[in-house]
Each structure stands twice: as structure tokens, then as C-alpha cells.
Amino acid sequence: MSPALRLAAALAASSIALAHAAWPERPVHWVVPFAAGGANDLIARAAADGVSKRIGQPIIIDNKPGAGTIVGADYVAKAKPDGYTFLIGAASVITNSLVRTMPYADSDLVPVGMIANAPSVIVVNPSVPANNMKEFIAWAKSQGDKGVSWATAGTASTPHFVAEMLKEVGVNNIVIVPFKSGGESVTAVVAGNLPATSEASIVVIPQIKAGRLKAIATTYEKRITAYPELSTTKEQGYPGVNIGHWAGLFAPKDVPKEIVERMSAEIYAVVKSKDFADKLVPKGIEPAPYTLKEYVAFIANERERLGKIARAAKMQAD
Numbered sequence: 310m311s312p313a314l315r316l317a318a319a320l321a322a323s324s325i326a327l328a329h330a331a332w333p334e335r336p337v338h339w340v341v342p343f344a345a346g347g348a349n350d351l352i353a354r355a356a357a358d359g360v361s362k363r364i365g366q367p368i369i370i371d372n373k374p375g376a377g378t379i380v381g382a383d384y385v386a387k388a389k390p391d392g393y394t395f396l397i398g399a400a401s402v403i404t405n406s407l408v409r410t411m412p413y414a415d416s417d418l419v420p421v422g423m424i425a426n427a428p429s430v431i432v433v434n435p436s437v438p439a440n441n442m443k444e445f446i447a448w449a450k451s452q453g454d455k456g457v458s459w460a461t462a463g464t465a466s467t468p469h470f471v472a473e474m475l476k477e478v479g480v481n482n483i484v485i486v487p488f489k490s491g492g493e494s495v496t497a498v499v500a501g502n503l504p505a506t507s508e509a510s511i512v513v514i515p516q517i518k519a520g521r522l523k524a525i526a527t528t529y530e531k532r533i534t535a536y537p538e539l540s541t542t543k544e545q546g547y548p549g550v551n552i553g554h555w556a557g558l559f560a561p562k563d564v565p566k567e568i569v570e571r572m573s574a575e576i577y578a579v580v581k582s583k584d585f586a587d588k589l590v591p592k593g594i595e596p597a598p599y600t601l602k603e604y605v606a607f608i609a610n611e612r613e614r615l616g617k618i619a620r621a622a623k624m625q626a627d
Contacts, residue, residue, distance in 0.1 A: 332392050332567075332568050332571070333364055333365075333366045333392065333393065334366075335366065335393065336366055336367040336368070336369050336393075337361075337364070337366055337367070337368050337369070337392070337393050337394075337395070338368075338369045338371050338393060338394050338395070339353055339357055339368055339369070339370055339371070339395050339396075339397055339558070340371045340372075340373050340381045340384055340385050340394065340395065340396050340397065341353045341370055341371065341372050341373070341374075341381065341397045342373055342374060342375075342378035342379075342380060342381025342382055342396065342397070342398075342399075342401075343372065343374050343378065343381075343399075344372060344374045345372050348427040348509050348511045348512070348554060348556070348594065349397055349399055349556045350370070350372065351511070351589070351592070351594070352397070352424055352425045352427070352556040352589065352594060353370055353397040353424075353556065354370055355425075355585060355588045355589055356424050356425075356576060356579055356580065356585065357370060359578075359579035359582060359584065359585055360572075360575045360576060360579050363575045363578065363579065364571075364572075364575055377401055377405060377463060378398075378399065378401040378402070378405065379405060379411065379412065381396065382396055382398065382401075382402060382405075382413070382418065382559075383411075383412045383413050385418065385559065385560075385561060386413035386414075386417035386418050386561060386562075387413065387417075387561075388561050389561070390560070390561040390562065390563035390564040390565075391564070392560070392564050392565065392568035392572070394560075394561065395421060395558050395559065395560050395572070396418060396558065396559040396560070397424075397556055397557075397558060398418070398556070398557055398558070398559045399554065399555065399556055399557075400467055400470075400552070400554070400555060400611070400615070401465070401466075402418060402559060402608075403415075403608065403611050403612045403615055404465040404466075404470070404615055404619065405465065407465060407615065407616055407619040407620075407624065408464055408465045408619060408624045408625055408626045409625075409626035415612070416562060417561065417562050418559040418560070418561065418562065419559060419560055419561075419562050419564070419569065420557065420558075420559060420601070420604045420605050420607075420608045421557070421558040421559055421560050421569055421572050421573050421576070421601070421604075422557060422558045422572065422573040422576030422577060422580075422599070422601065422604055423555065423557040423576075423580070423597045423598070423599035423603070423604045423607065424555075424556045424557050424558065424576060424580055424596075424597060425555070425556055425580065425589060425594050425595060425596050425597050426529065426553040426554065426555040426556075426594070426595045426597045427509035427510050427511050427512075427553070427554040427555075427556075427593065427594045427595075428509070428510045428527045428528070428529030428533050428553050428554070428593070428595060429467055429468075429471060429507050429508065429509060429510075429527065429528040429529065429552055429553055429554055430507060430508065430509075430510055430513050430514070430517075430524055430525075430526070430527050430528070430533075430539070431445070431471065431505070431506075431507045431524070431525040431526050431527075431528065431542075431550075432495075432498065432505065432506060432507065432508065432513050432516070432517065432522040432523060432524055432525065433445065433498070433504055433505045433522070433523050433525060434498050434499070434501050434503075434504050434505070434522070434523070435520065435521070435522070435523050436501060436504075437504050437505065437523065439523075439525060440523065440525070441525060441526065441540075441545055442525060442526050442542060442545040442546070442547050442550075443545065443546075445480075445505075445525050446475075446478065446479055446480055449475075449480045449482065449483070450479065450480070450482070452482060453482065454482070455482075456482040456483065456484040457480065457482055457483050457484065457504060457505060458484045458486050458503040458504060458505070459472045459475075459483045459484065459485055459486060459503070459505050459506060460486050460488055460494035460495070460497050460498055460503045460505070460506035461485055461486065461487050461488065461494060461506065462487070462488060462489075462490055462491040462493075462494055462508075463487045463488070463489065464487060464624055464625065464626050465619060465624050465626075466487075466491070467507070467509075467552055467553075467554055468491065468494065468506055468507045468508060469485060469487075469624070470552050470615060470618060470619075471507040471528060471550065471552060472485055472507075473618050473621075473622045474528075474549055474550040474551070474552070474618070475550060476622075477549055477550075478547050478549060478550060486503055491508045491509065491512055492512065494506050494508065495508050495512055495513060495516065495522075498522065499516055499521045499522060507528065508554075509554040509593075510527070510533050510535070510536070510554075510593030510594065511592050511593045511594055514533075514535065514536050514593045517536070524536075524539050526539065526540060526541060526542045526544075526545055526547075526550075527539055527540075527541050527542070528541070528542050528550050528551055528552050528553065529541060529551075529553050529595070530543070530551065530553075531595075532544075533593055533595065534590050534595060535590060535591055535592065535593045536593060552615075555597065557597075557599075557604060557608075558572065558573075558576060560572070569601070570601060573600075573601040573604070574601075577598050577599070577600060577601075580596045580597065580598040581596070581598045
């Protein structure tokens, strides 16, 4: 390489390094692939408030719902990898590609930081004679060939995976009934049109407290802080029934490592703060402070674990 070319390369590398060091120089966009007002939107806004103060730039929440989060995820996967566009991802970032052809590859999105978990809760209509996992499984088996209709938010949704996990502990007569959203599925169970489902804590706890639903267990790893009287599936002897409605940040794959690490560190600091907990814990949402290494491992493990369940169940897109 000629001296002139070496100088040009050095200057280019220097300018890139300076650009990374100066990040962020303008507002950052977090794309939420859900409509405004839901659990992931709430989590995103609470985290964005804290992170924006730490990085000295506004974080703009862009809601881009559609196609089971594919619209928003595809937008971010194909965005310029300059550190100004991120995705508030959920379990669907993993599960969508298990059941349908995607417009982007899994590798096009990289983990940045875990934010929070809205624990999943197994609920039944109050007419169902069950108050815990053992009683629910016994009742379900007593239904025989009639089966137990189980409402879900669509193929490969978290409630769908809960149903498949229940099959593994003996509830072999579950009949999957897909709805367009978790809200619709819960409404059907409250109305008595179906007997059972599972949904995020923030959705079902108000209904449980009002007596319109009965809680069987949370499938989260620990009890819900806002509803501690409800035991976990693990405590009740069913550790394999384990999944949550989590939310975490992802970036386009070629975003510079330094930016990913910086954003991850800022998220971690915010998620561990009392201010963040005070905003979400009363609503039934649990902060989930993971290091970048822990979050990357979580995504890899969940992709493998849920992939096995999806293949065994032969899940296919609606």
C-alpha cells in the first residue's frame, strides 16, 4: 500500500473511531413492534426515560405494530447500523422464525440489553373447579375427549408455548384456540366462552383481583412482587412450565461493538434503579437487569429451548 493510501485508511479509521466516541449526537429511536399502551410499550417508555437522561439525548419511541411484531423487527433489521435505531424485542424475536418464513435472518438482530419481564400467569374462568396446578391438571384430565379449550394470542405466542408445556406434564387434551391478541383471549375466558389461558401479569392481575379470573400459577422463575400470594409453577412441582413475557433491546447486526456495549451498560444501570422499579413493579412487571453476556446467553438458550418445543408440536403459522 502506498503512503497516500495508508494515510487515507488511517484517517478513515480515525474518523470512525471519533464518530463512535461522540455517540450519540442526535436523538435515538427505539422501535416498539406493538401498539401503544401495551406491556412492551410501557416497559420501553419507562426504560427510555432513564436511558435518555444518561446518554444526554432524547429516545424516541416509534410504535410499528403488525404481522406479529414482524413489521417493526424487519424495519430495525434493515435499518442503518449507526446506533440510532434499536428494537424493543420480545419472545417473538425468537419464536417467529420457528414457525414462518421471515423477511430477515435471526442473525440480522443482535442482543443489546434485557429490560423487564411481565410474568405469565395461568388463569381460568371462576367456574373451573381448580385453584392450583395439581387441581387444574386433574380437572383437565377429567374432561377426557371433550378437551380443554385454551385461548392463545396466535401461533407461537407465549400462551401457545405454555399450552405445549402443559401437554408435557400430562394435559394431553388441550385444544388450542387462537385469537388476534392476548387481550381478546383473556376477554373470552372472562366471558366464560373458554375455560383457560395464560397472559402477562399486567393484563390479568386486575381481572384476578376483581374476581373475574382465578389464578392457578405464574410461569415466571419467582413470585410476582405485586401479587406475592400466587406461587410459581416450579414451587408447585412443575418446573418445566416456565416462560415469561419479556422485553429487551436489539440492534441491527453491524452496529459498532462500542455502541452496543455502551447502550447495554446504560440499560443495565437504569433497570437496576429504584426509579425504574417504582414505575413498573406496582403494575406487575419485574425489572430484569442482565449483563450483555447474560442477555446473549439467555437469547441463545431460549432459541434452543423453544425451538425444540415448536418442532415437537409441529407449530405452523396461522
